[in-house]
Amino acid sequence: MKLQHFITYVILILLTLSVVYPALWIVMSSLKEGNSLYSETLIPRAFTFDHYKDLFTNTRYQYSLWYMNTIKVAVLSAILGTIMTMLGSYAMARFRFVGRKFGLMGMLVLNMFPSFMSLVAIYILLLQFELLNSHWALILVYSSGAFISNVFVAKGFYDTIPRSLDEAARIDGASHWKVFTSVMIPLSKPMLTYISLVIFNGAWVDFIFARLILRTADQETLAVGLYDIVNQQTSTDFTFFAAGAVLLSVPVLLLFVWLQRFLVDGLTAGASKG
């Protein structure tokens, strides 16, 4: 083996260890007995699934409720957000109408505003109108935000579908709506799947806005709930947190495995190819 390869392997092994260690540690912690952060060994002496059971039976935290809240918010945001992105980007890609250029420019400019700006403003408004603590605020904001940030990816996709397809359907007498539902939607399934999963994932792990909006423990989502567990000064529930964190990650990991094939395409879709 050449020296160069040897060094490469050493670097790769070290990197892999440093990458795997935190993940391994949290899984092991969720399986160990007791509840403290401190442990003598990485691999616990005795394994237990008590903490996972605890998640759904414990009364101090409402983990199962958080899980349901998160599923509700993420699924509804994904559905609404995908529908809006689909409609908006199709109109922008396929039709030339008065105000189109203006709309596209506007969307670009909106993309430049830090999402913080509108989030903070929405928070202040909801606070003044005493409408905080509602899941619908989250869902509406996630889905409309998804429309603005994904419209160019989706539009880029529709741009690549040859026009002759819908023109043929139009000549055969199909209405615009018919063309859209029976030609375009089936063709854009991969893109729609990608976008809906990205929105789902975003809503699933969002902390920033959820923490602004959600006020009571029974409305909280997983992200906010887990943060609260860790953030308590006298937290003695470390293993509880560990189990909760593992369960939060599972859906995201599954999605990731499934999404991997879209990954590079999706990431580079908006980028310049020089």
Added chain:
Amino acid sequence: MTKHTPQATMLSTLFMGLGQWYNRQFIKGILFALIEIIGIYWIVTRLADSVRGLVTLGDTPRGMIKVGKVYQPVDGDHSIFLMVEGLISLIFVLLFVFVYALCIRDARITANNREQGIEPHSFSVTLSNIANKNFPYLILVIPITAAILLTVMPIIFSVLVAFTDFAAPILPPAKLVSWVGFDVFNKLINLGSWSHTLYGVAAWTVVWAIIATLSTYLLGTIVAVLIQQKGIRLKTFWRTMLIIPFAVPNLVSLLVFRNLLNEEFGPINQYLELIGLSGLPWLNDPTWARLTVIFVNLWLGFPLIMILVSGILTTIPKDLYEAADVDGAPRFYVFRAITLPLVLYSTAPILIMQFASNFNNFNVIFLLTNGNPVVPDYLYAGGTDLLVTWLYKLTLTNNQYNFASVLSILIFIIIASLSILNYRNTRSFKEEDMIQ
């Protein structure tokens, strides 16, 4: 040929719908007339009030008013409600003017058609036209409305707040908010403790964004190139393992790191003590905390660059390397002269985007250190706080809404100039009509 256009245009300008009546489109005419009646009713009864509200932001504070011989509590004006109401009113006025213009245009076009012998459409034809000719508008209604209500309106509101004194202790409904012009900007830039915090936090934000971007970029590129080398085995295995940080939700890995690096009980310090070193104040000392967030961000960020660069590496033509081989160029030289420029060229936009997202990297800072450790002479900010986390704290915990708004305007200016640089090269905007 009879002239119709001047009459129809005049009538429509006079009162919405009259032109349509003149063109014998009765249902359409009635609909337009209804819109005008509602609009005028609303303008007469409400508009003046809501504009005054927007200008003054209320003039009756909450308090006790002497009525006869007794003091009675009055509710007073709520400045923020007045501001929002005024804003919505202005949008309605714009909408009304827009519909008015549409109405006149419609009457004009129809009349013009009549002059050329084309009969005006019946109402059912008009309806089916909406579904056909105006299809793009129809499907845009929902997304655009949502975007305007939930993004544009809040942004305008946020900009307005920057010019008021809306900050604790001046909070409605107890107190009235008023316009203060550029006062808040002035305070933030010139007033002792505010400006000290602003410059400190901004400087750290820029340093952080540069280091965070370059470090992830370098490590990601190096790893991608290392794996790509000829003769390295298990390529897929390495890539799959090293992608883990990208696959685990940020939220979880950051909270895990927060525990791992716990000064008293965290396993990292535990190991350090085992081998005879003393534990380090990872998150509790200003300098160490800054180094820690950079390292943790490196852990989180390099896989993304690795994936991207791996993708680019496969597209570099093989003959370039073969030619270099024939010429006997040393490995490092090949990397510097072929690989690096090509990779840099294709990833430049991503580099800018990464800089922008690190600039606003809320999660890493807030979840890991909460912006702490505390710096004594900062106002509401800590040693690792970025502009965005400072903004968040100003809003959520300290109720300094106007300062937060000014900050977000500053952030917008910075991010927008970067984005413009980037979007100018964006493919899906530039070459949109290429594939037909």
